[in-house]
Amino acid sequence: MSDWEPKIVAFLCNWCSYAGADLAGVSRIQYPPNVRVVRVPCSGRVNPLFVLKSLENGFDGVLVSGCHPGDCHYISGNYIARRKFATLKTALEFIGVEPGRVQFSWVSAGEGEKFAQVVARVTEDVRKLGPAKRLVKTIGGGQ
Amino acid sequence: MLLKDKKADLVIGYERGSSKRRARPVVIRADKDVDRLIFDDTCGPSLVPFARKALRATPLGTRVAVVAKGCDGRALVQQIAEGQFKRDQVVMIGVGCNGVTDHRRGASGEKREASCERCRYPNPPVYDVFVGEPVAAGTGDEFAGVAEFEKLASADRWAWFEHELGKCIRCYACRNACPMCYCEECVVDQTNPLWLGKSAERPDTTLFHLVRALHTAGRCVDCGACERACPLGVRLALLNKRLEREVRERFGYTAGLSMEATPALATYSEEDKQEFML
Amino acid sequence: MQGPSSSSRSTLVVGAGIAGIQAALDLAELGADVHLLEETPSIGGRMAQLDKTFPTNDCSICILSPKMSECARHPNITLHTHSSLVSVSGAAGNFQCTIREHARYVDAEKCVACGLCSDKCPVKVPDEFDVELRSRKAIYRHFAQSIPSNYLIDTAHCLYLTKGACRLCEKACAANAINFEDADRIVSLNCGAVVIASGIDPYNPIGYGQYGYREYPNVVSAMEFERMLSASGPQRGHVVRPSDGKEPKKIAFIQCVGSRDLEKNAYCSSVCCMYAVKEAVIAREHGKGIEPTIFYMDLRAFGKDFDRYCERAESHYGVKLARARIGRVEPVEGDSLKLHFMPEYGRRESEVFDLVVLSVGLEARRRLARLTDQVDIKLNEYGFCKVLPFEPLATSRAGVFVCGAAGGPRDIPESVMSASAAAAGCAPYLGLERRARASNKEFPKEKVVVGERPRIGAFVCHCGTNIAGVVDVNAVVEFAKTLPNVEHAQDVMYACSQDSLETIKEKVKELDLNRVLVAACTPRTHEPLFRETLREAGLNQYLFEMANIRDQCSWAHMNEPAAATEKVKDTVQMGIARARNLGPLEELLIDINPRALVIGGGLAGMTAALAIADAGYEVVLLERESELGGNLKDIRHTSSGADPQALLRSTAERVKGHKFITVHIGAEVKSIDGYVGKYTTSVEIPNPKPQTPNGASPIEVEHGVVIVATGAEEAVPAEYLYGKSQRVITQKELEKRIDTLPRMKTVVMIQCVGSREPDRDYCSRICCAKAVKNAALIKRKHPNTEVYVLYRDLRTYGLAEKYYTEARELGVIFERYELDSKPKVEPVKPGDVTSRVRVRLGDRLLGKEIVIDADLLVLASAITAPVGNQTLAKMLKVPLNRDGFFLEAHMKLRPVDFATDGVFMAGLAHAPKDIDESITQARAAAARALGVLCKKQVAVEGTVSWVDPDRCTGCGVCVATCAYAALELKELKRGSETVTVAQVNEALCKGCGVCAASCRCGAVNLKGFTDDQIYEAVSALRA
Known part of the structure; x- marks a missing residue:
């Protein structure tokens, strides 16, 4: 247990947050190595099922990040996404999934530093929550 | 009368069922059978899934009359907003509803369904003819149950849902009864990808109900059909109700009131709140 | 091998640095046959030698490599490396060019670049590429990522060629590639135009005896330091002192070595301030204990985002910026160096440093003088190519253009812009025709993989030490081999290098692979390169997947090698899971409407319009105001004495009279719909009757590309009594009345x-030169008028430094002030708007206040982006930067493009710039636009949405969410039923996937990012 490290999946939009993550690297800004990135064209591509499935698969946390309002490469994908995220977050927290397991952010292509900060924050939040149990499906049904 | 005047080709309503405490849907095609129609507190099951099937199966130009209490009327409106049929295909026979009986909990007229207790739309928002008198809407907080539940700690809420959803046997009666669940192939039945395992294991079950709630968010009219259909009495509507409140508070949208408005999750406002975004 | 060509469609580009490469690529896209001549054995030029680039700290070779590969792969480009120009005769449209391809003694067809020959070669030669910091052999490659990648023999040092004995390389070569019989080849080319892109040499600081270069080992030139910083350089990126191999703590940068020095080079080299700050930042990243100090005269951070970069260098990296002139460098104990300097304020001081970097200036390539004789063009007083007034790319000989730093000291984006602009200049001489095919490159027929079991090849890149220095690449390779469907896994040194690309192709063929995963840098820059490699290997390009293990891993977790390796393994596993589910995709061909829309009728807009129209394509030019000209209308003089009003008149007349240009005055863009090749723009014009039969406004313009040239504005000052005193005006207002x-x-x-x-933290770039110009004009007319210029850093960059010197000689007084002690202005007679104004300035040198009563106070007010940019950006779906200027696709290498295809920018819409720079960027935008217009069709990405009609219920949620109106509901027969289902218009779909994520029924999917691909990725790590 002591050497447990949270594993977090991050859905990053190609044009802003993924580029911001690249910029963080290019600028050699260091951040916790706990995030596994799934590149999507737009935060609007993120079906809530992706998030739920990630939790069920045992990721300790999920981060979804897109372009700031107004910056969406696809005009309004992030606005549509924002409505999905709000309902998803409400639903998860209502049934008792810990707040902090699933988080959402806006990170632009120029915000390498913000990306690093967001990852650090989410990692820290998830670390405090401990390994995910709620919604996690383990093979054979046992915990 | 509608049939006689050729204003409708068929009427979908309720008739007396196998017992006095039950009503069942019926399709009336001839004027002479009209007397079979009833409407009272036993008329619980949503007629909307039947109506949708009938409307989509009949040739264009066929007019279907539907007996619509408040919630069913809203479901019809919502389906029209979602392009499932055209307004002029349907003749809405509005009825005021005093709530239907929870036949599991009491005799006729004694105990109303939970969803009826909190109902604020006893009359359909849209109708062509109205039978009887409109019913006055209830007052009080329709989201009181949600608010009460939210007082519980996160872990307790989780425990409650674990217990409640633990009863689920994945029979999908809730989905089949739901007026808004009309996908050709439900996400739980899809295999490529296999979003939801077929087992009755807890995470899969929980996910199923979560997804159903998300898919009906901003569309659910709180008709109570899901809970009424559930053979195990799982309290399914609580989460739906929470999301109904979310959509109303956050996006200013209530399902089933407008045939023109774009459903809440298919649109956006630049001013939507985003306090949860990092 | 090269026979003489008789087609005047050919162009000769001399020099294959970034400018030559860009010019070649743009010309090739226009359909020209390009001959790219390079003296060294590889293309790449100076940029290949750089470690990082400012202001984004992009890895230089990483962003250059794809362009180099593109050059090598382009069917219209022929490389002549290790070659020299012999002569150019004839006239524009029909030059006879003779070049000599020097013998390489290694058969390019046979050499596999394995390096065995080099291992065996007994001769060591100082390596030019590494500025002689290490040695190479007599048989060698120019550098690791060389293109072409094959080896060659250095005739001057080879034992066999000089002394007649050895031939060890011949024995070592298993491929029998060594050919000592090889001889120089003379190639004759018939070319329509010639581009000179011969670049620069770094100034040799040996001339500054007082700095002790080559005398003290720890005094190095900036180019040497650049190589020291480079991960692939002689020190593998470890910053250590040449004398003892120890890590230095204090590093001093001495600026203006060989620049702004009347005895050496009088001009400013433009790039040294920024590269010094960059080198200081990168040095700091290499060693946290390093304390860099930059000694400078004026900090010339005049480019887009440069000031912010410097600010960050100071605040985040502790880079010290010290304004002082270094007197001399003296060796002290422990190989350290004592710098004696005179700070701006105060007394002579000294400080000891462990390492001294001389920020050497840029000089025209030494061979340029010889080259200009051969081509018969003239040089200017500084040895750079002389260009014509307001023709910043035209040399003294018609049909010969100059680009890059051969025309004057320039940074990379300006070199790239000038290169594209030179390509536009060439176009009229080449007789190019519109071509039917998007690309005339032939690819092998694609193998059918549908129904086949996935056979994945995984290639894990070291990226020199960029990845392998942190991540255990071998462990990753071994891990990849254990994953299902992985038929082959291997490591590669640089996945993007030509030899690695060849390896990938060979493995695909040899092992019958049908999916490829490359774990390397980022798909954002390198996916196109690898996709094309798949096409060359006969696979559909969408069967490629990339795992980002550098930018998002090794670079971000440099101090956690074990965790970084774990993350890489997971990333590879997720990538393989996705790759397994990839399918081939088709690209849709879109017809290109060959008309351009130019928004903005200032100098940039008009210049771009003319360049496109001169190439034979129609242009619609929109100007919001009542006449053409924009800011140029208010400019009366230039520093060089050329007449801007004459330029305006001639340009506007040519625009109005051009048969291919339609001008709409007073035009307002209402909406822009469509996509590359097929735009429809609604324009409101005041008097539409002449243009449209029904007299309706707005009119609709159909076009294939858009150039944004909306200009910029002078801000209204909010201080220094502006608007409160009649004596206070702006530079722009002064400009209008300067003659009277x-x-x-x-x-x-x-x-x-x-x-x-603080609230507008960028430099407006041109105000210093403008003030110097106007000050000199006043002084020349009225020598007795006292003219003061109060400045913070005097930024007369490049060759404009001359005018600063002249102004001082004329007696203009320059006084510096700091942001925290800005001048104070008050009326001499309070309350009188006509009163002279009193300017008070704290003088730190004398410790007392300077008080000047001015008849006229002229404010160099900031250049700001018009508010209208916001609306236009939304209509075009393109981004603005935080200052409201349009944001280019890449700050270094795509300075006129947007990320959106078919949209380009020029002039002040991009950032503040002067007349010549606006002309250059306008021509560059025109060249890029012509690259689209000259094709009858272009292909759109295969990443588009798709609806399964059997699952669709026609609920319309996808239609409502689509921002591009790419989906609509249509009636369809399903069995006996007629149902309404959604359908996708692939030409309109941009592939965002919002529709797919919104569909409850799973009926809508996004090709390339399908539900099951993402499902597999997030499920890959399940235990």
């Missing part, structure tokens, strides 16, 4: 008014 200015006793100019302030 009465004689005055005293004129004061204040610089940086509203620029480089």
